[in-house]
Amino acid sequence: MRFTQAELQQFRDRTVPDLLPDPLRLLFIGINPGLWTAATGAHFARRGNRFYPALQRAGLTRHLIDASDGYKAEDLAELHARGIGISNLVPRATARADELTAEELAAAPARLDALVAAHAPAVVAVLGVTAYRQAFGRPKAALGEQETPWPGTRLFVARRKLSPG
Template sequence: MRAKTAEEEVPKLSPRKDQASDTEPTATVPTTASFKGQLLRFQYNSTTSASDDASPKSPVSVRSPKRTRTAVTIAATTDDGLTEPSPRPQKKRKSSSYAPSSRYAHLSPLVDILEPNLICVFVGTNPGVQTATAGHAYAHPSNHFWKLLHASGLTDRRLSPTEDRSLPAKYCMGNTNIVSRPSKNAAELSKEEMVAGAGELEAKFREFRPEAVCIVGKGIWEAIWKYRKGRAVRKEEFRYGWQDEEMNMGKIDGEESSPGSRVFVTTSTSGLAANLRPAEKEAIWRPFGEWVQKRREERGFVPRKEEGSVQKK
C-alpha cells in the first residue's frame, strides 16, 4: 500500500458551533494550505473567541446606598440607672395678644356721636390709640372710613376726622363703638367684652332709635350674633348687606311701633383688613349710601348749623 502523506493524515476540522456565522476572518486560507496553515486558521478563530471572553471589562461603579437618617433620641437616666428616651419637645403656644384696660388707662374713651331719630348710626369696634389720642373717630391715616363714606355717597365730600361731630347736623348720621375702651387693635380685646358690648349697643339704640345701624366689620357682627342667638354665626349664615328683620337692633318688647333699627353689615375700614380690594369694599358700601341718600330726600332733611359753631360771613 501507498503510505499516506502528511496532508492526507490531517483530519478535517469543522468550524466551532459557537463561532458566529456572520464573523469574517481577516485572511482567507486556501484549501491547499499546509497543515500548519490550517492549524493557524483555527488558532486564529480560537484566539478571537477567547479574546472576546477574556477581554477586561470596564469596572462598574456601584452606587453606595443612601445614608439613612437616624433619629436622635435624647436619653434621660432614671433613678434605677436605666435610660429611657426623653419626650419630644412640644411647641409652645404663643400667648394671646389680649391687653387689659389698664395698659391704656391714660387714654380717654371716644365720645359717642348720637342723638334721637338719626337716619343711621355707624358701629365700630373700639378706638385705636391714635383715635383716642386725637379724640376723633377713625383718626389713623391708614383707616379708610372717611374715604368710603365719600365714595359711597354718604357724604358729599371727604371729611376730616376732626369733623366727626358734625355728622348728625350735616348728614343725619351718628357713630359709636361696640367696646368703648381704647386699645392698639381689636386683637387686644376679649371675645367676652365684645359680646357684652353688643348688649350695651341694644340699650343705646332703644334710647336713640335710629332708622338703621351700619356695622363696620364682620367681627362686630359676629359678636352681636352671639349675643342675640347664644352661638357663633355659621359660615353659610353670614352675608354683607341688609340683614333679616328678626336681627333688627334696639327693639322694645311689647311696643309694635318700635320694630327696632334695620341692620346693614359692611366691611371693616381698617388698613389692616386686606381680604377685599378697595373696589370690592366700595361695592359693598354703595347700596347703603344710596339708601341713606334716598331717606334724606324722603324726610326732606336739611343740614343745620352745628351748635356752638361760628358761621362764616
C-alpha cells in the same frame, strides 16, 4: 398732628365719646377705638383710614372729612346735619381689636340695644363681620343685611376696612 408709639400708648384703655346726632338716621358701629382715635377724640382718625372717603364717595357727606387731627367744626356739623352717628361695640381703646376680651364682646349686644332704644336710627351698620359674629353669637353671619331685634331699624354688617373705591 403726629404721635410716637410711646405717646399713643398713653391712650390705651381710654374711651371716645359716641357721635350721636339728633335725629340719628345712620349709626356706624366700629369694633373699638384705636389708639389714634383715642388720642384725637375723633372716630376713624388714623391717617389713611378709608371710612370718610367712602362716606363721601357714597354721597353720604358733601365734603371729605379728615379726622386725623380731630374733628373740625364743619365736619361735625356735616355729620350732624346728615344724621350720621358713630359708636363702637366695645368703648375701650386698644392697639388691635384682638386685645379685646370675650367678656367685652359679649357685652356689646346690650350696649347696642341701649343705643338703638335711645336714638332709634333707621339703619345700623356694624363694621366688621368677625366681631359681629363673636359679639352676637352668630358664627355664620355674612356681610349684608341681618335680622334685627329692633322694629323700624335695619341692621347691616359691612367690611371693617372699606374698599378704596
